[in-house]
Amino acid sequence: MRARPEGVALSPPGASRNAEDPALPEMRTARLRLRPLAAGDEALYERIYCDPVLMAQVADPLPPAAARDCFTRIVQGRAPRWRLWVMHEAAQDVDIGLAALVTNAQPRKGADVGSMVLPAWQRRGYTVEALRQLATHAFEVLGLPMLVGRHAATNAGSIAVLRRLGFRPVPVEPTDRFDARFDLRWELTAAAWRGYMAEELAAEKHSPGHHRGRNPPGA
Numbered sequence: 001m002r003a004r005p006e007g008v009a010l011s012p013p014g015a016s017r018n019a020e021d022p023a024l025p026e027m028r029t030a031r032l033r034l035r036p037l038a039a040g041d042e043a044l045y046e047r048i049y050c051d052p053v054l055m056a057q058v059a060d061p062l063p064p065a066a067a068r069d070c071f072t073r074i075v076q077g078r079a080p081r082w083r084l085w086v087m088h089e090a091a092q093d094v095d096i097g098l099a100a101l102v103t104n105a106q107p108r109k110g111a112d113v114g115s116m117v118l119p120a121w122q123r124r125g126y127t128v129e130a131l132r133q134l135a136t137h138a139f140e141v142l143g144l145p146m147l148v149g150r151h152a153a154t155n156a157g158s159i160a161v162l163r164r165l166g167f168r169p170v171p172v173e174p175t176d177r178f179d180a181r182f183d184l185r186w187e188l189t190a191a192a193w194r195g196y197m198a199e200e201l202a203a204e205k206h207s208p209g210h211h212r213g214r215n216p217p218g219a
Contacts, residue, residue, distance in 0.1 A: 024085075025137075027133050027137060029129045029130065031090060031126070032090065032126065032129055033088040033090050034099060035085060036084070036085060036086075037074060037085065037086055037098070038075060044086065045067060045071045046067045046068065046071070047118070048116045049061065049116075050062050050063070053119070054116060054119070057154060057155050058152075082102055083100060084098055084100045085098070085099045085100070085130075087117065087126060087130050089121065089126070096121040097115055097116050097118055097126070097130075098115065099113075099134055100115070101113055101137075101142075103144070107144075108145060109146065110144045110145050111138055111142075111144050111147055112148045113131055113134055113135065113147045113148070114149070115131060122157070127157075128161055135165065135193055136197075139190045139194070145189065145190055146187055146188065146189050146190065147187070147188045147193075148185065149162045149167050149186040149187075149188075150172075150182035150184065152182060152184070153184050158184075162186045165188065166192055166196035167186035168186060168188070169186050170187050171185070
């Protein structure tokens, strides 16, 4: 089966926020340590963005030299709108992917959220887990009004993830093309997120067997 990027697969960025920026903290979930992309992560970055299978529904895979150039600019922090985290599986002590927030130049439009997970770690709920934590950070710490998810219509995994997190599909305007391959757009407002979290907490309270943050099959 062809591996698919889960969540929203973001095109390779040209630059990112410096890992020491306080707006890019290390975060933890039940299974993941989300740490800012750093100089020692070049091999992971290249492994993801140079892989034609992982990139099939995102963009053309980068040549190694181009990936190294992008990575160098990322860790130098030349573009403050980009925030990238490494998804580190704590129990296995291994890096399994990247997650990102890309704030819009117009603050009222919030940020794009996305992730790229290595094939061996897909369909285990890690994407939902990571993006839930990024959403909490975006709304409760950064104070963003909205998150946007974009992906190819053929990417069924992305649809499941975004629905699970409470995103709703919205029309894609011709002038709003983030990437030609991303023909579906989803939005999640801060108010909708808080309602989603309230429902999760209520379900956990009233159902002893309920695990908050449970993921749908294949997410």
